[in-house]
Amino acid sequence: MLEIKNLQVAVEGNLILKGVDLHVKPGEVHAIMGPNGSGKSTLARALSGHPQYEVTGGEARFEGRDLLDMDPDERAREGVFMAFQYPVEIAGVNNGYFLKAALNAKRKHFGQPELDAMEFMQLIREKAKVLQIDQSMLSRSVNEGFSGGEKKRNEIFQMALLEPKLAILDETDSGLDIDALRVVSDGVNGMRNPGRAFVVVTHYQRLLDYIVPDYVHVLSAGRIVKSGGKELAHELEKKGYGWLEAGTQPVGA
Amino acid sequence: MTQVAEKLQPWMAVLEQRGTDGPRWLQDMRARAATAFAELGFPTNRDEEWRFTSVAPIASAEFQAAPSARVSLGEPDLAGFLYSGSEHRIVIVNGLFSAELSRAPNLPQGVRAGSLAAAVTEHPEVAQRYLGQLAEFNTRAFSALNTALAVDGAYVYIPDGVILEQPLQLLFVTTGAESGAPLMANVRTLIVAGDRSQSRIVETYVGPPGSVYFTNAVTEVAMGEGAVMDHYKVQEESQAAFHVASMHVHAVRASNFSSHSFSLGGRLVRNDVNAHLDGEGAECTLNGLYLADGERHVDNHTEIDHAKAHCPSHEIYKGILGGKARAVFNGKILVRQDAQKTDAKQTNRALLLTADASINTKPQLEIFADDVKCTHGAAIGQLDEDALFYLRARGLTHFEARDMLIHAFAGEILERVRIEPLRQALEAELYAQLAKDLAEIDGA
């Protein structure tokens, strides 16, 4: 589903990702772990097409197509979804209106009829229940004045609505209390199926107790320095990242 | 000096031809205003209040002060402008009241809505008490010009305790000149709101699209104790027209005045709103939305004079600028020594759609009381890149995302319009203009 080869990404002229390889098949859950500043978000943003993140080498294919050649919105409509580490507040844009526009953009892309207001509300109600989302969140501006937890839940809510083929979750666990973490994880687990893949970026092993990955990769200084099964996450929990970073150059301060 | 005087020659000639009808006090006032104008001349960029707006295109042009004959307009000429949804309207054509086009059926007992010239003789005690008293002309050239030359205008009087259920629209039409120099309309409005009265007033300024003319408008609003007024100004002049207007509001105890200014048309535009909070608990809200593109210039100056204690004021001005448009926003808040417990909040934002569009802006806080709360914030810039990306990351195209953000920007002001048909008409007009601007940007 996702084939990344030797991906190199620069931000503001600094090379951050220095050759990343990753192969994700349908149905799999891959966890990307690593210390702060190792390039986890850079990977997520580059895959979703953020204009600030410049791909300077390597390739990324999604279902056989050149992902890097697509506009960010085309990637989204094709089924790549990134849950933002820091969801953006958008004053004046009604959350419900935005969700409907996003959903209909995708439906139109696949030649499906747009949902009318009734059908949309029904769908929203259904998904909101699973994620324990208060309906009032729909009438507010996108993410504006949302608590950290509300923002993260809104991201997963959008994922549930848009039903992507590939979901990249960037530190969706940070800022969540244990109850919210459970709700969000249940939401994600409920969406796992043989046709859908997840790349779960996290700094802490805690999330992986709830969303159990098939593979764990450790990103350090812009490279994947170790890959393994879910037991690698527990090892990291015990030993920290230090033993893996030895000999590699730390990124940032 | 002589150079200035020479330049003013054509204007002085116009002033000498000024109207001689009306009572003695009015003629005296016109004479004093003419003298004031002769002494002031047109403001230049050395004048702090006019630093970023040059009125040279007006000063160096020649205008006819009035058409040779009364221009007669018919109902079809007004179609499209009458969107207040109100059955009550006063129509002023080239500064003169039009009885044929105006209508105000079933107004509550005692309400007057009609010609200012008529009010001066028929309702002299009120007219004399306020006319020219709120709009100071000794330091303001355009007010002086207007005061000297206006022979008629709109008059609205709402007695104490009266509630106007329907909005009242004041429609000011300036026509193109049939021949000779372009027209100048000196448009005058006096609105007197009695104690505890309630009203919604819509001032609309229009003219034939594409034609050159000069509208010089002055509005005076006297708010009685506990009076509540929602005032809307829709400036939708020809995009080749000059529009200079000032509104002067005097608000006494516990009154509540809201101004909503929409500035969409005009080639060179200056809007002044001055609110004098002169009684305890008087409250005012100044909202504004302006749009300019091409080579157009729009200047908004607001001043809130907090003279008494416990007065809240709220202000949000927003602009959207395309092409090589230039804008000016100057928001002055004066808190006098007696105005303790003032709560003043000002926000000023502008969205620049192109690299060539620009704005000069400054808040101007002058605070002489110590127990006050004053906040102001300004944000000028392009669309938020992060917000654009967020929307695109959910499948919206660049164009859809951009439109959504621009509409959200304008929506914050539009949604405060409490006359639904007016809000819809404004939204339609604004978005049509924006669609044109954006198509130009995308084509470029």
Ligand SMILES: Nc1ncnc2c1ncn2[C@@H]1O[C@H](COP(=O)(O)OP(=O)(O)O)[C@@H](O)[C@H]1O
């Ligand atoms: N938008 C950006 N502007 C400047 N530097 C950035 C930006 N995004 C990431 N970086 C830099 O790239 C490196 C990796 O950051 P990031 O991918 O956010 O790490 P992680 O998500 O693993 O904590 C850091 O050194 C960070 O400073």
Ligand SMILES: [Mg+2]
């Ligand atoms: Mg990160």
